[in-house]
Amino acid sequence: xxxxNITLNDSRLTIHMIMKKFIFVTLLLLLQNFVFAAxxxxxxxxxITGMGEVFSAIEGGIDGIFYNxxxxxxxxxxxxxxxxxxxxxxxxxxxxxIFAYSRRFFSVNKISFGIQRFGSDxxxxxxxxxxxxxxxxxxxxxxxxxxxMVLKIESxxxxxxxxxxxxxxxxxxKNYRFGCSVKNxxxxxxxxxxxxxxxx
Numbered sequence: 379x380x381x382x383n384i385t386l387n388d389s390r391l392t393i394h395m396i397m398k399k400f401i402f403v404t405l406l407l408l409l410q411n412f413v414f415a416a417x418x419x420x421x422x423x424x425x426i427t428g429m430g431e432v433f434s435a436i437e438g439g440i441d442g443i444f445y446n447x448x449x450x451x452x453x454x455x456x457x458x459x460x461x462x463x464x465x466x467x468x469x470x471x472x473x474x475x476i477f478a479y480s481r482r483f484f485s486v487n488k489i490s491f492g493i494q495r496f497g498s499d500x501x502x503x504x505x506x507x508x509x510x511x512x513x514x515x516x517x518x519x520x521x522x523x524x525x526x527m528v529l530k531i532e533s534x535x536x537x538x539x540x541x542x543x544x545x546x547x548x549x550x551x552k553n554y555r556f557g558c559s560v561k562n563x564x565x566x567x568x569x570x571x572x573x574x575x576x577x578x
Contacts, residue, residue: 416529416568417503419575420474420496423462440480443490443509446559446577447521448545456482471498480509487512502530507543519547529568539566 421427423441440460442449458480466472473496480490490509497503504527511521523543530536545559561575 417505417527417572420466420494421464422476423460440478440490440492441476443478443480443492443507443511443521443523444476444494446545446547446557447509447523447543448511448519448547448557448559449521458482471500472496473498486514500532504528504530517549521545527566527568527572537568539568539572540564541566541572 422444423439425439425441439449440458441462458478460476460478462474462476464474466474475495476492478490478492480488482488488509488511490511492507492509494505495503505525507523507525509521509523511519513519521544523541525541525543526538527541528536528538542563543559543561544563545557547555547557549555556578558576558578561577562572563574565571565574
């Protein structure tokens, strides 16, 4: 009698373990498209990070072009410059630098150039982008990033790809805005395709 009870419990335990493994493998297969290492999201600025990276609808600084290409700010100055340098987690091997320059034309159009670098001699990512954005009808901001991405890994090959980002912002009432952006719109291929990232 005890022998049968142990066998029954053992078979339930075995089925339970098989189900756990099945669920784990299924989740792993479903989530594999969202796991990527090259050109992953990094903290662009303290302002954006401090806002929980909810920056798609904020009107403001040039650092936003890396987050939403439609970020547009009307100011009296025609030129804007942004630069940042950090060592992520305090490690010299994880150097992260950003530089961006913006020039406003006709008070409603903007062209910007930006560059992001991450890594050291062993592993290095570089992204250069050209941003075109404009304000239409006083309320709608549209923008696009055209970018080149280069990945260099010591003792391996050098990989490069062309990418595009797009974004929009709409001011529907005074300080209330809606914004959304799509990063890697064309799924650039660096070893594997980089994922499309949607933000709103």
